[in-house]
Amino acid sequence: MALPATKVLVAQKDTTNADLTVKATGYQWKWGYDYISGEGEGLAFISTLDSSHRQMSDSGDVSNAPVDYLLKVDNPLVVPVGKKVRVITTANDVIHSFMVPAFGIKQDAIPGFVRDTWFRAEKVGDYYGQCAELCGKEHAYMPIHVKVVSAPEYTAWVAEQKKKAAARQDDPNKVWALADLLPRGEKVYAANCAACHQANGKGAGPIKPLDGSAIVLDEDHTKQIQILLHGAAGGAMPSWAQLSDTDLAAVASYTKNAWSNKTGQVVQPAEIVAQRGK
Amino acid sequence: MSATTPGATPYYYVPSESRHPVLAAIGLFFVILGASQWINGQQWGKWTFWFGIAWWLFVLFQWFREAARESERGLYGRKIDLSYRWSMSWFIFSECMFFGAFFTALWWARAHSVPELGNVENALIWSDFKSVWPSVAAGATASPAGTVEPFETVGPFWLPTINTALLLTSGVTLTIAHHALRLGQRARTIAFMWITVLLGVTFLIVQGYEYYHLYTELNLKMSSGVFGSTFFLLTGFHGFHVFVGMLMLFFITLRLQSGHFTAERHFGFEGAAWYWHFVDVVWLGLYILVYWM
Amino acid sequence: MSAVLDNHGHGGAGHAHGAHDHHAAPSGWRRWVYATNHKDIGTLYLLFSFTMLMIGGILALLIRAELFEPGLQLVNPELFNQLTTMHGIIMVFGAIMPAFVGFANWMLPLQIGASDMAFARMNNFSFWLLVPAAIMLVSSFFMPGGAPAAGWTMYAPLTLQMGPSMDVAIFSLHIMGASSIMGAINIIVTILNMRAPGMTLMKMPMFCWTWLITAYLLIAVMPVLAGAITMTLTDRHFGTSFFNAAGGGDPIMYQHIFWFFGHPEVYIMILPAFGIVSQVVPAFSRKRLFGYASMVYAVAAIAILSFIVWAHHMFTTGMPVTGQLFFMYATMLISVPTGVKIFNWTATMWRGSMTFETPMLWAVGFIFVFTIGGFTGLIVAVAPLDVQLQDTYYVVAHFHYVLVAGSLFALFAGYYYWAPKWTGVMYSETRGKIHFWLSMITFNITFFPMHFLGLAGMPRRYADYPMQFTDFNMLASVGAFGFGLMQVYFFLFVVLPAMRGRGAPAPQRPWEGAEGLEWEVPSPAPFHTYEVPPKLDATATRVVG
């Protein structure tokens, strides 16, 4: 019994000679993927549970739940079929664990340290996994979706992503009008903030409401920006420094104008840049 | 069983009901209630904590006084003596395991976490960090995130070495006191006990001075990264044990002065002495692993 | 247990009588609150742990109710994590451990012919420390931010994010740890120093042996837990960075220290159970225990090995392959001494004239179901498999098979076996059998499906789950309510009548095949027993003078 186990184990730990290396970073509560080397190097995005699934979970009514309930994400991890993929795991706040049962992998993601594992998908298709280390209240809501595609499809996907990324590279010095920033802010809010602060901005339990919050309404933007960048409440409100300056400016502007917060204030990306260093 | 005729040592003395245990537990209830609130910034927690400590100490004082009286009344036979010996040995074993946890933390930080944080793989996260031990210099070598202020460490000279000498000497004076007690020379025993207690107090004063020096001049604090963490928790818990051991010796000395213990039977004395030697040995470990290496 | 309550002092067993006359017997509330009598303190422990079993069980039922189907119907995810965490902590530290200490208090002095525990007052102190700790723990649900929600393993750095209740839990565990250490010292000293003349170590009943070794484990590892959570405390409040990579520390270090405690801890919860089963099986097989000496060595071997397997809980943290191999082999080794025990029990039953009264049913049930739990333990010990199963419901299934069907079932076996001695009345055999069979069935309905959930990849500590896990979860939830109901039945229809003294009076020796000094005193056991050390026969199972 010990012998075959030893063989498998040694093979399992051998992460050398990978065709593609991806870094998976656990955040409370989403996964960040960075393509470190191999085809697609330089791509980076964040993968979050579809917010409608999260709302459905809260409602307690799952009679209309789709088959991929709690597994659907906005940006799946895309990898080519038949290639050895090395996954480097790390985390930003607490320990998470990157698990995809179909590939037989599970590797804890430890804040401040890197670990790795590998897999080679043999068939094209959608593979799902979930975070497997208790990481706080939304632990059940940080799924992993690995989309395995053929080599040409992968190349096409990489090209498309590169284009999109270039478009997203907004100039942080651009001065925005409130009306242009709000729709973007709403999206960022839905993807990142609504899980805790709720779509209506009212928070819940220990989660602070944003609707009517003094910090949000303040003419002085620095306090809110600092909280966005560094987190608050001992990490219960995590740091969002990984979002782009424009996204942060957009979401701050959105909270200042959504619900009953009709302040008319605009937060510009430049203000975020200025606060980042502090 | 409490009705044993005075003077006759029972086969095994089983005390009748006692209010001490439950009262001591209530004291500790206030201690943990207060402590948990105090460290979260509730002022009432502070008072609750100290109230609990005072209550608890008061109960312990009564409890131990009762036990001492029972002992002096001759209720504790040879069997009980042996029970006390066993229990003290096991208690000291548990203390060793407690210190073991912190020594392990020190070893882990030195041998695993700090080197690992500085290796090639982790350059992905901490690109500038160079691992050295002790992790002192500013910025990239004191801590991976550069959050730890620069600090200096202390070598073995001179305060820690003086302290080592103090503790070793106290071990000797304690042994002299023990011999004297066995020879029935009570005055000499008491004199050497006082010297031992004083050596303990001096150790604590020196240690306190060293802490002061570290905080104000070397900028070595609890928050000085993992070095400061292990340094202060190890030396701090040791210091606390010295304090407790010193109290034990102090009360034993008072008991000696009021005529307790005989040349043949004095486990209270020996138990405290064992504890003191244990504290000594831990210090030697600290002296070598923390200050020298 | 009130049959004992009104029965002080004078058991019939003349030899067990002190020379001096009887003195004011304690009565009223003082008898319990100021208790120094091992039997009374044992009763207190048992009542306390049953209360905690109920509280922990209610939390478990809330978990199961929430997991009945996907979606959040009852609790929010935050509260869910609090329920899981507190369920684990309360069951481990509040229910199972104190229950075994209660058994130790009642039975050890009786079994070795001692007048009481070595340190009667410290004994009571150990007990009363549990009460403030339990009050603090349970009330943390009502604190701002709610109860701790970082799992019973309290992994850093998640613990560093918790609210003030985390500190409450830490201090409570400190106190419970102190209680366990004192209790363990008391037990060791009692066994080493208070045996009646003629009761040599190798003639001691197995229950004493298992507790001697368990107590050693407790003294060795509770301080280590104290160290780990103290580091958590200073990381939380005093700026240290033991578990913070930014300051040079390491979250994995917490896990190493915790599991150095944690793994021996699980054996602390099973060794006394082995002890109980080793008493019950020979009694109802009407044979002496097969391979007594090998049993003793097996327990010792389990205890020693338990110190070098801890990292099998950490196979997915990314340790070097050599580390994984070492811990995998070491863990597999443990099944050898455990197998020796299972084999010896079976051999004891072999060709015995067996009868199946309730204690025996529980003991045999234990052997079956615990073995399943042991085998799943072996599966997760295989590192490459564990990589798939770690932190899934497979592990939850494993440890409930060893903890509920192991520790808890053995406790029931022990209760039915010894309660006649404690209370002086026999339980109803029909009720005992109902309790056993329905518990056994509902237990398996609850926890067997969890194996499948785990194999399918359902992670543990999840408040909500994808659709494909629904069916097995429903089954498990239904089973859990049934199992809970059976424990209410046990309390109302077995324990309560016994406490009120209802039932046929128990003879001094209710089981014809049972051996040991506890059967040499009347039922219910008198308030004081063996005040003068009894004279024993050569086997040290009979009092001769």
Ligand code: HEA
């Ligand atoms: C009473 C408690 C108890 C007991 C007795 C055990 C017994 C064992 N446990 Fe278990 N375990 C727990 C309580 C317990 N465990 C808990 C609480 C956890 C989870 C903690 C958490 O994460 O919250 C856990 C988790 C756990 C893990 C980590 C899983 C994970 O998180 O990924 C592992 C891995 O190796 C493991 C292994 C074992 C083994 C090999 C045994 C062995 O001792 C079993 C030995 C018994 C047998 C093998 C059966 C009988 C033997 C025979 C019939 C002989 C013939 C057989 C052979 C020779 C193979 N246990």
Ligand code: HEA
């Ligand atoms: C030590 C012993 C122990 C015991 C006895 C139990 C008993 C039970 N446990 Fe367990 N459990 C643990 C130790 C234990 N547990 C540990 C250590 C964990 C890990 C925690 C963590 O992840 O941190 C855990 C985790 C755990 C989980 C996983 C939670 C998660 O991952 O999110 C589940 C889920 O089903 C569960 C269920 C149960 C059930 C149904 C029982 C039942 O056997 C309980 C039966 C008892 C009762 C139900 C009480 C009696 C009834 C009443 C008081 C009246 C009300 C009842 C009715 C009206 C029906 N437990």
Ligand code: CUA
């Ligand atoms: Cu991330 Cu659990």
Ligand SMILES: [Cu+2]
């Ligand atoms: Cu284990």
